Amino acid sequence: MAPSRVDQSGRVTSLYRKYGPAIYSRCRRLLKDDALAEDATQEVFVRVLRHIESAPDDAAALAWIYRISTNYCLNLIRDRGRQAEPTDELPESASDHPEPDLVDRQLAMRLIERAPETLRAPAVLYYLDGLEQEQVAKTLGISRRTVINRLQEFAERSRKFMARERGAA
Amino acid sequence: MMINTRGHLSSETIDLLLLSALGAEETNEAKAHIDGCPNCKERWRELNEDKQRFEQFVFARTLPKIEERLAKKSLWDSLNLRLLIPALGLGLAALVAVVVVPRVTGGQTEDEVYVGVKGKEPLFEVFAQRDTGSAFAVKEGSTLKPKDRIRFVVNPAGAKYVLVASRDGKGVFTVYHPFGAAESAPVDAKTPRRIELPNAVELDETPGAERLVAVFSDAPVKAAEVEAALKANPSAPQLGNARVISWEFKKDAP
Numbered sequence: 001m002a003p004s005r006v007d008q009s010g011r012v013t014s015l016y017r018k019y020g021p022a023i024y025s026r027c028r029r030l031l032k033d034d035a036l037a038e039d040a041t042q043e044v045f046v047r048v049l050r051h052i053e054s055a056p057d058d059a060a061a062l063a064w065i066y067r068i069s070t071n072y073c074l075n076l077i078r079d080r081g082r083q084a085e086p087t088d089e090l091p092e093s094a095s096d097h098p099e100p101d102l103v104d105r106q107l108a109m110r111l112i113e114r115a116p117e118t119l120r121a122p123a124v125l126y127y128l129d130g131l132e133q134e135q136v137a138k139t140l141g142i143s144r145r146t147v148i149n150r151l152q153e154f155a156e157r158s159r160k161f162m163a164r165e166r167g168a169a
Numbered sequence: 170m171m172i173n174t175r176g177h178l179s180s181e182t183i184d185l186l187l188l189s190a191l192g193a194e195e196t197n198e199a200k201a202h203i204d205g206c207p208n209c210k211e212r213w214r215e216l217n218e219d220k221q222r223f224e225q226f227v228f229a230r231t232l233p234k235i236e237e238r239l240a241k242k243s244l245w246d247s248l249n250l251r252l253l254i255p256a257l258g259l260g261l262a263a264l265v266a267v268v269v270v271p272r273v274t275g276g277q278t279e280d281e282v283y284v285g286v287k288g289k290e291p292l293f294e295v296f297a298q299r300d301t302g303s304a305f306a307v308k309e310g311s312t313l314k315p316k317d318r319i320r321f322v323v324n325p326a327g328a329k330y331v332l333v334a335s336r337d338g339k340g341v342f343t344v345y346h347p348f349g350a351a352e353s354a355p356v357d358a359k360t361p362r363r364i365e366l367p368n369a370v371e372l373d374e375t376p377g378a379e380r381l382v383a384v385f386s387d388a389p390v391k392a393a394e395v396e397a398a399l400k401a402n403p404s405a406p407q408l409g410n411a412r413v414i415s416w417e418f419k420k421d422a423p
Contacts, residue, residue, distance in 0.1 A: 012235065012236065012239060017224075017228065020228060021216075021219060022184050022187070025215070025216050025219035029215065029219075034298065035296035035297075035298060035304030036322075036365055038227055039322065041231060042231050042238075045235060046238055046239065049239070058188050058190040059185065062181055062184050076363075076365070079363075079364045079365075080364070080365055129180035130175065130179040130180060131179050132174060132179075135181070
């Protein structure tokens with residue numbers, strides 16, 4: 001028998017109450033804008049719902065949430081960037097090597113915003129979320145080799161960018 | 170091992186901890202790490218703050234919108250299924266498409282609203298923030314206060330230019346986007362997504378009904394033309410081939 005409207009509504013409410021905070025937090029931290037984050041949370045939840053309904057456990061549900069919310073927010077950030085909004089200067093950094101600096105999540109996010117689109121999602125999951133390369137690959141549905149290549153390219157670009165910034169300062 | 174190769178807990182582990190989805194041993198290990206790691210402690214604090222904020226404000230505000238969208242989507246899906254039943258025939262299918270669908274979706278499916286399809290209706294949303302509180306959606310008839318900050322989100326649906334303006338309770342016309350400009354600004358029509366327009370506008374102290382107008386067009390539109398159209402027909406301004414969305418909110422006296 002198909003679930004009644006009331007059952008379905010109760011299930012959605014329960015899933016939203018459970019996973020909504022994780023979605024909202026990701027959107028808020030990536031977008032850095034409360035209004036956009038609130039809106040993005042609804043959009044992501046509607047898109048992720050059928051996946052988390054059938055996820056075998058919480059870790060699998062979170063993987064879908066990471067994948068869809070990361071891509072959704074990065075698209076919003078890209079669109080916002082195309083509006084020629086003035087961007088902040090990069091903060092001062094203590095090292096010429098991007099890896100240690102990427103512990104600074106604020107700096108990491110600014111470097112990610114400047115990176116080509118294909119490098120952004122792996123960089124978010126690896127540097128901001130602290131996932132291992134294998135987990136990044138599974139979350140995004142790409143091979144580990146591709147993840148390694150993209151992270152290497154991201155690190156290389158970031159290193160050059162930061163060296164240029166210091167040279168210009 | 171829960172600690173990653175860089176010596177921290179991953180977001181996944183912290184989220185699972187917050188969901189109480191880790192085993193007892195893992196929970197203890199994660200909590201012990203958080204206690205001794207400033208980096209992970211800060212992320213734990215952030216996640217808890219966001220969770221609290223979500224539960225106190227965001228959940229109640231957004232759940233009805235989600236339920237409404239899912240109900241529409243469900244109805245839309247069932248209509249699509251019916252269209253596949255050959256017994257209905259093309260005539261009935263056409264009738265359903267012409268008569269029923271616009272009532273159900275306002276002309277757009279949920280996915281079309283998200284991605285934007287050229288030829289479909291554009292989208293214009295307004296969000297406000299009061300003091301340091303959470304942002305909230307502004308709809309027709311909403312009441313705002315002086316000093317509230319408002320931001321605009323549009324989906325141009327293929328239009329190349331957008332202008333957002335207002336006519337306040339005293340009849341003063343102001344261009345909000347691009348702020349103070351004489352004509353509409355280009356918008357990325359090739360990126361069919363909802364776009365947040367840059368900058369927020371802080372409302373002044375003029376009380377009464379304030380009419381907002383968003384003009385979507387394929388060529389620049391002069392602000393003076395928008396002002397004239399608003400003056401001529403405040404509730405439904407007409408601007409040639411441009412697509413116009415217009416509605417009012419109320420502003421309390423200070």
